Amino acid sequence: MLHKLSGTDIFRFFDLGDPLRKFVAGHLYKYKRMFDTLFFHIAAKISLPDPEKETIKTFFTQRKFKRKQFLLQEGETCRQLSFISKGLIKSYNVDDNGEDHINLFGWEGWWVSDFYSFLSATPGQLNIEAIEDTEVLQITLADYEAMLIKVPVMERYFRILYQNSIVTKERRLMSSITHTAEEKYRHLLQHHPELIQRIPQTLIASYLGLAPETISRIKRNKTP
Numbered sequence: 001m002l003h004k005l006s007g008t009d010i011f012r013f014f015d016l017g018d019p020l021r022k023f024v025a026g027h028l029y030k031y032k033r034m035f036d037t038l039f040f041h042i043a044a045k046i047s048l049p050d051p052e053k054e055t056i057k058t059f060f061t062q063r064k065f066k067r068k069q070f071l072l073q074e075g076e077t078c079r080q081l082s083f084i085s086k087g088l089i090k091s092y093n094v095d096d097n098g099e100d101h102i103n104l105f106g107w108e109g110w111w112v113s114d115f116y117s118f119l120s121a122t123p124g125q126l127n128i129e130a131i132e133d134t135e136v137l138q139i140t141l142a143d144y145e146a147m148l149i150k151v152p153v154m155e156r157y158f159r160i161l162y163q164n165s166i167v168t169k170e171r172r173l174m175s176s177i178t179h180t181a182e183e184k185y186r187h188l189l190q191h192h193p194e195l196i197q198r199i200p201q202t203l204i205a206s207y208l209g210l211a212p213e214t215i216s217r218i219k220r221n222k223t224p
Contacts, residue, residue: 034062034085034137041083041109046157055150059143063136071112071128071136078117078124080138084110087134088198092127092206102207105131105199111161112136131199176209184208185218 035057042048048056063082065071071089072078084106091104091112103126106112117124118141139147148155175184185208189196196204205212 034135035060037085037108038083038137042154042157045160046153048151048153052151052153056147056154059147060137060139063138065130065134065136067130067133069130071130071134072114072124072126074125074127075123076117077121078114078126080140081111081113081118081144082128082136082138084108084112085135085137087130087136088132088195089128089130089134090203090207092129093125094127100206102203105195105203105207107195107198131203181208181210181214182218184210185215 035053038056038060039048039053060083063071065087071082074094086108089106089112090102091106091114092100092102094100104112112128114124114126114128116122117126121141148158175187179187185204188204188208201215202212205215208215
């Protein structure tokens with residue numbers, strides 16, 4: 001966790017050698033950018049004064065994950081709630097036959113976790129894996145609860161997120177029942193075209209519950 005620089009610290013900072021100064025400056029910039037993404041997302045839901053932003057920063061830590069690195073594996077207890085400031089992840093289960101079933105993609109501006117495991121402190125059932133090199137801000141359950149006490153308006157922010165999540169899951173369930181394979185793919189393409197370029201076709205097929213060959217046929221404008 002980075003700390004605020006005092007006047008003396010700033011003087012010493014600019015007295016550092018060039019390579020080290022550039023390294024520290026780059027780290028400070030990345031730290032600011034990560035929180036800028038978080039506060040931009042929060043601002044779309046609630047109003048948050050600058051002093052409260054500074055308070056919120058004290059509850060989070062930064063983590064980086066390489067491509068194919070796990071944020072969480074099935075059987076582990078989820079200890080952090082993660083906000084993605086950069087990168088892309090998949091959340092999935094593995095069935096008895098060893099087949100992956102993707103239930104969520106998360107990218108910049110998304111919160112990811114095994115929420116039941118996080119809130120109950122019990123072993124989870126989800127795998128959360130980085131599809132790209134990913135940077136996140138993480139908060140523990142204890143810090144999450146302390147933050148809600150210190151910054152009460154954040155409780156409204158998270159309530160809005162949970163409500164939106166319920167609506168999204170209901171719509172996805174209805175879509176799985178009523179929409180054709182082509183309609184599911186077209187809907188994803190229409191609402192998240194940038195993801196089609198970032199996510200391998202096999203993963204998109206798993207998320208939509210389709211065979212990869214079906215996606216190929218749809219992309220060739222053939223009837224599945």
